[in-house]
Amino acid sequence: MPKPKNAFHMEPPPILPDIEEQLREYIVCTEKLPIHEYERNQEFWPRKRDITSLFEFTDSPLCSTLRINRDPSTGKILDFIEVPIKGAGANARNSMSLSRAPGPPTETVRGSNSNFPFWPGSFPDPLADLSLKEEDLTSELLTVAPGLDRGLYFKSDGVTVTDEPEIIDSSFNTQNPDAIVNIIDLVNQEKTMLDIWQTPTNALKSSTEDSYNTFTTTPEEEDVIPKEAPVLKITQPSHIVNRDTLWAVMLDCSKPVTDFNDRIPEMAHKYKFELDTFQKQAILQLEKHNHVFVAAHTSAGKTVVAEYAIALSLKHMTRTIYTSPIKALSNQKYRDFRHTFKDKSYDRFKDVGLITGDFQINQTAGCLIMTTEILRSMLFNGSDVTRDLEFVIFDEVHYINDKERGHVWEQVLILLPAHVTVVLLSATVPNTIEFADWLGRMYQKKVYVVRTLERPVPLQHYLYTGTGGSTKNNRFLVLNETNMWVQDGYYKASESIPPPAHAAIQKKYMPQQEKTLWSALVDHLKRNDLLPVVAFTFSRVKCDMNAKNLSQTQRSLTGGGIHLL
Ligand SMILES: Nc1ncnc2c1ncn2[C@@H]1O[C@H](COP(=O)(O)OP(=O)(O)OP(=O)(O)O)[C@@H](O)[C@H]1O
Incomplete structure (x- = not known):
């Protein structure tokens, strides 16, 4: 019977579940969580069997290829020979070989920091090691298959397999030289055994003496045993006299090279002037792909040698990298080389590029100008540019002596691959031979030193x-x-x-005095047509101040005004 509806009838108030109780249940009784009702949540698609998928596989890199053997006179195919492909499957992430696959085009110039560098020329040749290992392969063969306790036992004929190892009585075997007892050896052994019982002080003394004898060398030996290559102070006087060493050859620049034109009938680059002897000597070595170190005074004509290396590599369709210590010098060389090579028959204008922190111009050019730090980063990052690199020119290489940055030159010289020829340009330094010897020993290839003391200016x-x-x-x-x-x-x-x-000259100049002095000097030089001038100031602050003062007083200076270096 339905309940009568009247105004006074009220439903009992809804009893809400206790929220605290609800939360406790939610936390403690995890099995009540909907996640466990996987039957409702999870759907299962049974995998269909596809036998044909077994035939699919990703291509493994080709390990060998067929080489055609032809008759050289008729061109007729005589034979097909299977030859292994060098560096199959090698890439920049797993190999240091030059035959590894090139990286993506975006990484061609700069490389990538996840790349391996190419194998440095200053390290022992890995292929030579490999051939040694191959020779030794027989002694390193496995005799027990992995997972098994023992290998096969053979009878004395070496062919028939047995279950038990055959015991060979070799206690007295005159054929075996190891079995012959040497009495003298035994006596000596006994003597050493007896030495054990000597007093500990004596034993200690003899051991120290032994170690002393083992590690010290006689003066005669010192000449024979190569000393560890030191990090050189290139501008410090050398202990090596300026004569040839094992790895450095000093070329004679006192006599003219009379047969130069016969030895290089077709020069890669022609000059408007007759080359000096040191330039000819250096160029002859470049033609032979020998490392060259040119030490000559400012404006003696070192750049001529660098230009020839660039021209030679462009002729060979390879590359040259020209490094300089400062960005300003790189920019200047870029302008100079563009001008030098623009009139040539081949399109050299496009063959000069510049890579510095500020500019990247024509990065795939045949001749790239950059700071030494950029080259170091390219070598570390395995840049593909190094593959066809023929020459690397180091201008002002005496920067290797720089306390802060010298290590960059060392690293680059060490990291360059073996096929690269280095051309080192420097002002005259006292120990050119010592430096060249260090470099030659590292590369295991002679370095030719060309040195001239003549000052054209x-x-x-x-x-x-x-x-x-x-x-x-x-x-x-x-x-x-x-x-x-x-x-x-x-x-x-x-x-x-x-x-x-x-008297005042001993003291410091007042800023006003200094201003007058510089102003008078520049004015004097200008009147005597002796500009441009480079003014050295040993303090940065003073340099700024002088430049500011001069630009105010010498407003009439023509041709570019004042530049801070
Ligand atoms: N054999 C030569 N005969 C005549 N002029 C030459 C000869 N060699 C070089 N020059 C000229 O001398 C000038 C200076 O030469 P270069 O720039 O090659 O000197 P450098 O030694 O490289 O100078 P820096 O020390 O400033 O680098 C250039 O104008 C060059 O053309």
Whole structure:
């Protein structure tokens, strides 16, 4: 019977489940969670069997190829020979070989930091090691198959297999030289056994003496045993006299090379002037792909050698990398080389590129100019550019002596692959031979040193004591072009300074005095047509200050004004 509906009838209030109780149940009784009702949540698709899928496989790299053997006179095919493919399956992530597969085009120039570098030329040849191992293969053969306790037992005929190893009585075998007892050996052994019982101090003494005898060398031996290659101080006087060593050859630049044109009838690059002897000697070595170290004074013509290396590699359709220590020099060389090579029959204009931190121009060019740090990063990252690299030119290589950055030159020289020829350019340094010897020993290839002390631009030293006005032309020669001291010039310079100022010369100049001095000097040089000039200041702050002062006072300077280096 339905319940009567009246105004006073009220349903009992809904009793909500206790939230605390609900949460506890949720946390404690995990089996009630819907996730466990997998029958409702999970769907299962049975796998269909596909036998034909067994026939599918990813291609493994080809390990061998067929080489056709032809008759050289008729061209008729005589035979097919299966030859192994070098570096099959090798790539930049698993191999240091030059025959590994090239990386993607985006990584051609810079490489990638997940790449292996190419095998450095200064390391022992891995292929030579491999051939040694192959020779030794017979002694390293496995005699027990992996997973088995023992190998096969053979009878004495070496062919018939048995269940038990055959015991050969070799206790007295005159055929076996090991079985012959040497009495002298036994006596010696006994003597050493007896030595054990000597007093510990004696034993200790003899052991120290032994180790001393083992590790020390006699003076004669010292000449024979190669010492470990030191990190060189390239500008420090050498203990090696300037004569040939095992790995460095000093070329004679005192006599003219009369047969130069016969030896190189078709030069890769022609010059408007007759080459100097040191340039000819260096070029002859470049043609033979020998490492060359050119040490010559500023403006002696070192760049000529670098240009020839670039031209030679462009002729061979290979590459050259020109490294310089500073970005400003790289930029300047880029401009110079573009100009040098632009008129050639082949399109060399496009064959010069620049890679620095600021610019990347024509990165796939035949001649790339970059800072040494960029080349180091390319070598570490296994850049594919190094594959067809013929020459690497190191300008101002004496930077290897630099405390902060010298290690970069060392690393690059060590990392270069063996097929690369290095051309080192430097101002004259006292130990060229020592440096070349270090390099040659590392590469196990001779380095040819070309050294000239001639200065095409004679160096003269003057003292300038003027401050403008009547003293504006006070410039006195104190060291002439033959490196002779000019006493008279020095006296005149001393006399030209008034006594109070003369005393003040020992002290520091006031900024205003310094400004007047620089201004008077530059003015004097300008009037005597001796500009441009490079002014050295040993403090950065002073350098900025002088540059600022000069740009204010010498507004009329033509041809580019003042540049800070
Ligand atoms: N054999 C030569 N005869 C005449 N002029 C030459 C000869 N060799 C080089 N030059 C010229 O001398 C100038 C300086 O040469 P280069 O720039 O090659 O010198 P460098 O030694 O490289 O100088 P730096 O030390 O500044 O690098 C250039 O103008 C070059 O054309």
